[in-house]
Amino acid sequence: MEKQTVRVGLMGFGTVGTGVVRIIQAHQEDLQKQTGLGIEISKILVQNAEKSRSIPSMEKIVTTDVHDILDDEGIDVVVEVIGGISQAKDYILAALDRGKHVVTANKDLMALHGGEILQKAEEKGCDVFYEASVAGGIPILRALVEGFSSDRITKMMGIVNGTTNYILSKMSQEGADYAEVLKEAQALGYAEADPTSDVEGFDAARKMAILATLGFRVPMKLEDVDVKGISRVSKEDIAYGKKLGYEVKLLGLARRDGEAIEVSVQPTMVAKSHPLASVNGVFNAVYVHGEAVGETMFYGPGAGELPTATAVVSDLVTVVKNMKLGVNGRGMVAPYKEKILKEDSQKLSKYFLRMVVADKRGVLAQITQLLAEKNISLEQVVQQPYNNGQQAEIILVTHSAAKGDMDAVLTYMEEMDIVHEIKSCYRVEGGE
Amino acid sequence: MEKQTVRVGLMGFGTVGTGVVRIIQAHQEDLQKQTGLGIEISKILVQNAEKSRSIPSMEKIVTTDVHDILDDEGIDVVVEVIGGISQAKDYILAALDRGKHVVTANKDLMALHGGEILQKAEEKGCDVFYEASVAGGIPILRALVEGFSSDRITKMMGIVNGTTNYILSKMSQEGADYAEVLKEAQALGYAEADPTSDVEGFDAARKMAILATLGFRVPMKLEDVDVKGISRVSKEDIAYGKKLGYEVKLLGLARRDGEAIEVSVQPTMVAKSHPLASVNGVFNAVYVHGEAVGETMFYGPGAGELPTATAVVSDLVTVVKNMKLGVNGRGMVAPYKEKILKEDSQKLSKYFLRMVVADKRGVLAQITQLLAEKNISLEQVVQQPYNNGQQAEIILVTHSAAKGDMDAVLTYMEEMDIVHEIKSCYRVEGGE
Incomplete structure (x- = not known):
């Protein structure tokens, strides 16, 4: 007898888990029409079985014992939304094993x-989908794997962390300080009590590692991603950036030139004419450049109960369709290209540089001379009085320069008497 | 023996057809890795077999006889890029029959x-994919069918015609006249010699019918789409719109309230804060609102040899994967919901209205009184001298009003002595 209903074990009943249950309940008929099968949540793994839930009808199927799900042969699919790493990994590998x-x-x-999990899935002929892991409600992973399957992606730039984008947008709109806006974001629930993972760019780095792996089909690791957070972005940088035509964004960047790849996350000056510059608040966006397709961008909510849950249930629909067709475990293409990481000399971009210097004749000439020696030419230069005219402030935007050269210049400048302080240095994107 | 290579019959060797050949040639190895099968263009249907081609190696496989493709049992997939309707339909139905x-x-x-073709495909267990038909390089159809499979889409708004978006963007950026920019667009190849299909909104209407069918899962017909083009958009409207915070865009709109649906294409005042307002030039974008996911937007090139060809080849990759898995003909979900079209009284939106009136006391009071009688309230009102103060110009932005009421008001105004001319009336979107 053919299966009529797919039974799901849900691990986690927090915000996203609740959203998953709500969507499955609300769209039961639509889901049935699309997949030809019913979808039933059979068991829900929770930490505290006594706690009352916002969906009371589900209280009777909660369990605190993961084996109630793992050892139930009638459960076909596990939806993992507990978060964290080692426990979730054990549960997922155990589920795949079964x-x-x-x-x-x-x-x-x-x-x-991801590599280990996908390999296990392949061995076992099981599906593993994780659309919700990057940019919540935006179906970007499908777009990379299927929509652009015939193209060669050369560059991805992502605003993939809502917390930092909220903070930077507010700083830009209100001319406010980082610390002030962070506090506000924490009060509103947009930032965690310990915001490190968001504001230092680690969250964005994880998402960029996933995007780069899928987009470039190489096995990127988290440690391959250069990371710098936003905690040192000042309102002055934002104001100067604006004057020169830029918005500061925490930008994840994955770029391929030839076969060499770089992946990084850092606060970046994004040209206002670029569509990423107007992505504000908690929204996420991923810009994708393909050799043939050219420029595309995907915009939407990066987090939230229902957007994330929508992505999870859409993945679940794919699993169920695959079950119906008997083709599980063959949906994703494992990375098959060798990973070649760029040297710093191969990482090219424009830079925005702000520094305080001595107010003496010839200072600008010395600075530009130093840059010229490293083959760095300038697109924009602003010099103005600083500290009541006792010092001068210089703001530079360079033409394309190698990261290695730029780092060398910065190191050298630190030692120059005439350079009193290097206030900031940002990568510049989107202005070509 | 299992098949090693999928043989493709290409119908059409113009811009897009050439792009398809180029992409398949350039990415042969990548495509093989993804699908496990080689992809070979076996025959190309052309009108003139003598013409020399930009890819000379293909000249030996061109044919002017469609039966060389249809009757070749070794050809597994037909890629149709000849365009037009009746011939293409015959060829596609004949291919599916075989x-x-x-x-x-x-x-x-x-x-x-589409309905007839998809039905035939279902009968024959064949795939039919058409991602490239809407918004060229943007994988929007996949997003609707798969990415949002678990959600209920309530609204789609699309800038889906590059020609008109180029014209309106130029008019906005340069304060130029429609006729002038159209001529320029024709010289640049962005508009056809006979631009009717683009500028009168018919092209956009076809795309909106396709989007609405997939997004709402109802069988929408082209005649269900209300269409108005841009040929009467004036630079004055654009300038006034800007002052009040709007950009004029030719917007395709598909909206569902409850089960009732409206689909239309018309020049629309789009609030500058909305991401669609900053989509300029020949770019396309589709904004999708889902009950659970909230707001998302997909942005990219709407046309062009390589973007369109990328979408075609990505569809081809899906067909080949399906062949490998033996699951063709089950990818798309045929529309399964009953079509319920809205009455004009159910079509709600804000309106922008500009008119020239007599410069007499009490005129504005009469206008607003008339609107109030139809329960239309106002969000913004500007009155200013016109024609050297001999008349007055009134610009209104209403709160949400029913199309039926607005039409009745306009009809009534036409008859009022104090209303000398109704200059324009636009739907307003994106400002909520």
Whole structure:
């Protein structure tokens, strides 16, 4: 007898888990029409079985014992939304071992152990989908794997962390300080009490590792991503950037030239004419450049109960369709290209540089001379009085320069008497 | 013996056809890795077999006889990029009859006869994909069918015609006249010698019919789409719109409230804060609102040899993967919901209205009184001298009003002595 209903074990009943249950309940009929099968949540793994839930009808199927899900042969699919790394990894590997398909929203896990998990899935002929792990409600992973399957992606730039984008947008709109806006974001629930993972760029780095792996089809690791957060972005930098035509964004960047790849996350001056510059608040966006397709951008909510849950349930629909067709475990293409990371001399971009210098004749000439020696030419230069005219402030935007050269210049400048302080240095994107 | 190479019959060797050949040639190895099968263009249907081609190696496989493709049992997939309607339809139906899968970029055909073609495909167990038919390089159809499979889409707004968006962007940026910019666009090849299909909104209407069918899962027909083009948009309207915070865009709109649907294409005042307002030039964008996911937007090139060809080849990759898995003909979900079209009284939106009136006391009071009687309230009102103070100009932005009421008001105003001319009336979107 053919299966009529797919039984799902849900691990985690927090915000996203609740959203998953709500969407499955609300769209039961639509889901049935699309997949030809019913979808039933059979068991829900929770930490505290006594806690009352916002969906009371589900209280009777909660369990605190993961084996109630893992050892139930009638459960076909595990949806993991507990988060964290080591426990989630154990559960997912155990589920795959027992032939259960997996949908997860866990970016930390997929960025760190995606390779191992996908390999196990392949061995077992199981599906593993994780659309919700990057940019919540935006179906960007499908776009990379399927929509652009015939193209060669050369560059991805992402605003993939809502917390930092909220903070930077507010700083830009209100001319406010970082510390002030962070406090406000924490009060509103947009930033965690310990905001390190967001503001230092680690969250964005995990997502960029996932995007680069899928987009470039190389096995990127988290430690391959250069990371710098936003905690040192000042309102002055934002104001000067604006004057020169830029918005500061925490930008994830994955770029391929020839076969050499760089992946990084850093606060970046984005030209206002670029569509990423107007992505504000908690929204996310991923810009993708393909050799043939050219420029595309995907915009939407990066987090939130229902957007994330929508991505999870859409993955679940794919698993169920695959079950119906008997083709699980063959959806994703494992990375098949060798990873070649760029040297710093191959990482090219424009730079925005702000520094305080001595107010003496010839200072600007010395600075530009130093840059010229490293083959760095200038697109814009502003010099103005600083500290009541006792010093001068110089703001430079360079033409394309190698990171290695730029780093060398900065190191040298630190030692120059005439350079009193290097206030900031940003990568510049989107202005070509 | 299992098949090693999928043989493709290409119908059409113009811009897009050439792009398809180039992409398949350039990415042969990548495509093989992804699908496990080689992809070979076996025959190309052309009108003139003598013409020399930009890819000379292909000249030996061109034919002017469609039966060389249709009757070749070794050809598994037909890629149709000849365009037009009746011939393309005959060829596609004939290909499906012979069990060949079909990829097409033909929006005209799919908007008019999509139902019949998909039904035939279902009967024959064949795939039909048409991602390239809407918004060229943007994988929006996949997003609707798969990415948002678990959500309920309530609204789609699209800038889906590059020609008109180029014209309106130029008019906005340069304060130029419609006729002037149209001529320029024709000289640049962005507009056809006969631009009717683009500027009168018919092209956009076809794409919106396709989007609404997939997004709402109802069988929308082209005649269900209300269409108004841009040929009467004036630079004055654009300038006034800007002052009040709007950009004029030719917007395709598909909206569902409850089960009732409206689909239209018209020049629309789009609030500058909305991401669609900054989509300029020949770029396309589709904004999708889902109940759970909230706001998303997909941005990219709407046309062009390589973007369109990328979408075609990505569809071809899906067909080939499906062949490998033996699951063709089950990818798309046929529309399964009953079509319920809104009455004009159910079509709600804000309106922008500009008119020239007599410069007499009490005129504005009479106008606003008339609107109030139809329960239309105002968000913004500007009155200013016109024609050297001999008349007055009134610009109104209403709160949400029913199209039926607005039409009645306009009809009534036409008859009022104090209203000398109704200059323009636009739907307003994106400002909520």
